[in-house]
Amino acid sequence: MEFQDHFSGHAEDYAAARPTYPRELFQWLADQCRHHDLVWDVGCGNGQASLALTHWFTRVHASDPSPEQIAAAPANPRITWRVEAAEHCTLRSGTVDLVTAAQSFHWFNQERFCHEAARVLRPGGLCAVWCYGISRVSRDVDEVYHALYHDTLGAYWPPERRHIEDGYRHLVFPFEALGEIPRLEMREEWTLAQYLAYLRTWSASQRHLKDTGKDAVSLHEAAFAEAWGDPARKREVDWPLSIRAGRTPND
16 A cells, blocks of 8 residues: 555644544553553654653654654654654564554555564564544534535545544454453544634545635534534534554563
């Protein structure tokens, strides 16, 4: 699978408008690891997960095939930023405690990536991939959301999007699955402007704009405003996380 770049053209907007992962996720990942020296954060984008991982691990090797995404990532003494594909990295074999892929596993050649993750992981090391899909605000807001997502943008979603919708359940993941994985979600308190800015970072929104010259979110903005109420009011936006995690053999 060739690298499909859906985000470099709006890397700065993407970095500013995306929701953040809960602290509990990274605490749980750290608790599953025997060592806390080195993490490979794959398909790191603007480095949101990479930065969070520095609070639990000494070093983070953060890689993404997009130079623009890496350029938008902040400097951090614990993070080494690299423009690299998920299927091949420069880390030595058997040196990594944890491999993570946040909202990016569906873009990879999963079989080749998993082989590379198994190569760099220590015996008993952990690989964890996760994604978030449909958000929730309220019944009225969510109705407009679904009209945008399915009706206006349905034809503009890349085919890989279906893997997010089914929580990665049908993708290759040849690691020894952990017995119990917590049910976690992302949560933000956003104004209407912040919520709409997030919707505009969708790859489908960007493809629609490029193809038609029209901002798909603006087509629904009046309906969103009516459903939201006071645009300055902050409302809770939730995204359930789908997590797959497993280990390499101990020997």
